[in-house]
Amino acid sequence: MREYLTPDRIANSIAQKTSFKGTYLIVEGNSDYTLYRKFTEQEFCEIEIAFGNCNVIRVIEELQQRGFTDALGLIDSDFRRLDGNLPKNKNIIVSDDHDIEVMIIKSKALDTILAHHCDSIKYSTHLEDLKIKDIREDLFNLSKSIGALKWINKSEQLGLLFKPHKQDARPLDYTNFIDVKS
DSSP states (O other), X not given: OGGGOOHHHXXXXXXXXXXXXXXXXXXXXXXXXXXXXXXXXXTTEEEEEOSSHHHHHHHHHHHHHTTOXXXXXXXXXXXXXXXXXXXXXXXXXXXXXXXXXXXXXHSHHHXXXXXXXXXXXXXXXXXXXXXXXXXXXXXXXXXXXXHHHHHHHHHHTOOOOSSOSSTTSOOOOGGGTOOTTO
Protein backbone atom coordinates (compact mmCIF):
# COMPACT_ATOMS: atom_id res chain seq x y z
CA MET A 1 0.00 0.00 0.00
CA ARG A 2 2.84 2.39 0.86
CA GLU A 3 4.21 2.12 -2.66
CA TYR A 4 1.11 4.01 -3.87
CA LEU A 5 1.70 6.89 -1.44
CA THR A 6 4.00 8.89 -3.68
CA PRO A 7 5.28 12.35 -2.75
CA ASP A 8 2.80 13.81 -5.28
CA ARG A 9 -0.12 12.06 -3.63
CA ILE A 10 0.95 13.18 -0.16
CA ALA A 11 1.36 16.76 -1.41
CA ASN A 12 -2.08 16.57 -3.09
CA SER A 13 -3.65 15.35 0.13
CA ILE A 14 -2.13 18.22 2.09
CA ALA A 15 -3.05 20.85 -0.50
CA GLN A 16 -6.66 19.65 -0.59
CA LYS A 17 -7.20 20.01 3.16
CA THR A 18 -8.48 23.56 2.95
CA SER A 19 -10.24 23.48 6.33
CA PHE A 20 -6.96 23.12 8.28
CA LYS A 21 -5.25 26.49 8.69
CA GLY A 22 -2.15 25.41 10.60
CA THR A 23 1.28 24.13 9.60
CA TYR A 24 2.11 20.67 8.34
CA LEU A 25 5.09 18.75 9.65
CA ILE A 26 6.20 16.09 7.18
CA VAL A 27 8.15 13.26 8.84
CA GLU A 28 9.84 10.08 7.63
CA GLY A 29 7.92 7.33 9.41
CA ASN A 30 5.58 6.07 12.09
CA SER A 31 8.05 6.35 14.97
CA ASP A 32 8.73 9.98 14.02
CA TYR A 33 5.00 10.63 13.99
CA THR A 34 4.59 9.07 17.44
CA LEU A 35 7.50 11.05 18.91
CA TYR A 36 6.85 14.48 17.41
CA ARG A 37 3.11 14.30 18.02
CA LYS A 38 3.93 14.66 21.73
CA PHE A 39 5.59 18.02 21.04
CA THR A 40 2.99 19.58 18.76
CA GLU A 41 -0.42 21.12 19.25
CA GLN A 42 -2.68 19.25 16.85
CA GLU A 43 -4.86 22.32 16.49
CA PHE A 44 -1.93 24.20 14.92
CA CYS A 45 0.28 21.44 13.50
CA GLU A 46 -0.74 18.37 11.55
CA ILE A 47 1.86 15.67 11.09
CA GLU A 48 2.02 13.70 7.84
CA ILE A 49 4.15 10.60 7.23
CA ALA A 50 6.03 10.53 3.93
CA PHE A 51 7.63 7.07 4.34
CA GLY A 52 11.29 7.93 3.92
CA ASN A 53 13.58 10.93 3.99
CA CYS A 54 13.70 11.29 0.19
CA ASN A 55 9.91 11.44 0.14
CA VAL A 56 9.90 14.12 2.86
CA ILE A 57 12.19 16.26 0.72
CA ARG A 58 10.12 15.66 -2.43
CA VAL A 59 6.83 16.46 -0.66
CA ILE A 60 8.22 19.77 0.59
CA GLU A 61 9.61 20.61 -2.86
CA GLU A 62 6.30 19.74 -4.51
CA LEU A 63 4.33 21.86 -2.06
CA GLN A 64 6.71 24.79 -2.56
CA GLN A 65 6.35 24.52 -6.35
CA ARG A 66 2.61 24.86 -5.85
CA GLY A 67 3.08 27.95 -3.68
CA PHE A 68 2.12 26.13 -0.46
CA THR A 69 4.30 27.57 2.30
CA ASP A 70 2.83 26.17 5.51
CA ALA A 71 4.85 22.95 5.64
CA LEU A 72 8.15 21.87 7.15
CA GLY A 73 9.97 18.62 6.58
CA LEU A 74 11.85 16.88 9.37
CA ILE A 75 14.41 14.22 8.48
CA ASP A 76 17.00 12.23 10.39
CA SER A 77 20.57 13.37 10.07
CA ASP A 78 21.62 9.82 9.15
CA PHE A 79 25.06 10.20 7.51
CA ARG A 80 24.37 13.61 5.96
CA ARG A 81 26.84 15.51 8.14
CA LEU A 82 29.59 12.95 7.46
CA ASP A 83 28.83 12.99 3.73
CA GLY A 84 28.46 16.79 3.59
CA ASN A 85 25.02 16.25 2.10
CA LEU A 86 22.70 18.47 4.13
CA PRO A 87 19.61 19.72 2.30
CA LYS A 88 19.78 23.36 1.25
CA ASN A 89 16.02 23.85 1.44
CA LYS A 90 15.20 26.09 4.41
CA ASN A 91 11.94 24.20 4.95
CA ILE A 92 13.77 20.93 5.65
CA ILE A 93 14.92 20.50 9.24
CA VAL A 94 17.64 17.93 9.91
CA SER A 95 17.74 16.27 13.33
CA ASP A 96 20.77 16.96 15.53
CA ASP A 97 21.55 13.26 15.80
CA HIS A 98 21.68 10.27 13.48
CA ASP A 99 18.17 9.07 14.35
CA ILE A 100 15.55 8.81 17.09
CA GLU A 101 17.41 6.01 18.86
CA VAL A 102 20.48 8.22 19.35
CA MET A 103 18.25 11.06 20.53
CA ILE A 104 16.73 8.72 23.13
CA ILE A 105 20.13 7.49 24.29
CA LYS A 106 21.31 11.09 24.75
CA SER A 107 18.14 12.19 26.55
CA LYS A 108 16.88 11.80 30.09
CA ALA A 109 14.30 9.36 28.73
CA LEU A 110 16.96 6.65 28.88
CA ASP A 111 17.52 7.37 32.57
CA THR A 112 13.79 6.98 33.19
CA ILE A 113 13.67 3.66 31.34
CA LEU A 114 16.73 2.35 33.19
CA ALA A 115 15.39 3.45 36.58
CA HIS A 116 12.09 1.73 35.86
CA HIS A 117 13.33 -1.50 34.28
CA CYS A 118 16.83 -2.17 35.68
CA ASP A 119 17.87 -3.57 39.00
CA SER A 120 19.97 -0.74 40.45
CA ILE A 121 22.58 -3.08 41.99
CA LYS A 122 23.06 -5.05 38.75
CA TYR A 123 23.22 -1.79 36.82
CA SER A 124 25.88 -0.32 39.14
CA THR A 125 27.87 -3.57 39.01
CA HIS A 126 27.72 -3.55 35.21
CA LEU A 127 29.06 0.01 35.07
CA GLU A 128 31.85 -0.86 37.54
CA ASP A 129 32.80 -3.96 35.56
CA LEU A 130 33.10 -1.85 32.41
CA LYS A 131 34.90 0.92 34.33
CA ILE A 132 32.48 3.55 33.03
CA LYS A 133 30.23 6.06 34.76
CA ASP A 134 27.38 6.17 32.28
CA ILE A 135 25.78 3.41 30.20
CA ARG A 136 25.68 5.80 27.23
CA GLU A 137 29.45 5.39 26.87
CA ASP A 138 28.98 1.61 26.54
CA LEU A 139 26.08 1.96 24.13
CA PHE A 140 27.99 4.32 21.86
CA ASN A 141 31.10 2.13 21.97
CA LEU A 142 29.03 -0.92 21.04
CA SER A 143 27.32 0.88 18.19
CA LYS A 144 30.46 2.38 16.61
CA SER A 145 31.28 -0.73 14.58
CA ILE A 146 27.75 -1.13 13.26
CA GLY A 147 27.57 2.59 12.50
CA ALA A 148 30.86 2.45 10.59
CA LEU A 149 29.69 -0.63 8.70
CA LYS A 150 26.41 1.06 7.79
CA TRP A 151 28.26 4.18 6.56
CA ILE A 152 30.70 2.11 4.47
CA ASN A 153 27.78 0.07 3.13
CA LYS A 154 26.07 3.28 2.05
CA SER A 155 29.09 5.07 0.61
CA GLU A 156 30.51 1.98 -1.15
CA GLN A 157 27.07 0.67 -2.18
CA LEU A 158 27.76 -2.81 -0.79
CA GLY A 159 24.09 -3.78 -0.73
CA LEU A 160 23.96 -5.07 2.86
CA LEU A 161 20.40 -5.08 4.21
CA PHE A 162 20.30 -3.88 7.81
CA LYS A 163 16.54 -3.32 7.80
CA PRO A 164 14.96 -4.95 4.75
CA HIS A 165 11.98 -3.05 3.37
CA LYS A 166 10.42 -6.11 1.79
CA GLN A 167 9.02 -8.93 3.89
CA ASP A 168 10.69 -11.66 1.86
CA ALA A 169 14.16 -10.04 2.04
CA ARG A 170 16.67 -11.57 4.44
CA PRO A 171 18.04 -9.19 7.08
CA LEU A 172 21.71 -9.07 7.92
CA ASP A 173 22.51 -11.75 10.51
CA TYR A 174 24.52 -9.88 13.15
CA THR A 175 25.41 -13.11 14.92
CA ASN A 176 27.82 -13.85 12.05
CA PHE A 177 30.16 -11.14 13.33
CA ILE A 178 28.94 -10.11 16.81
CA ASP A 179 29.02 -12.16 19.99
CA VAL A 180 25.55 -11.37 21.29
CA LYS A 181 26.40 -12.73 24.76
CA SER A 182 29.18 -10.25 25.40
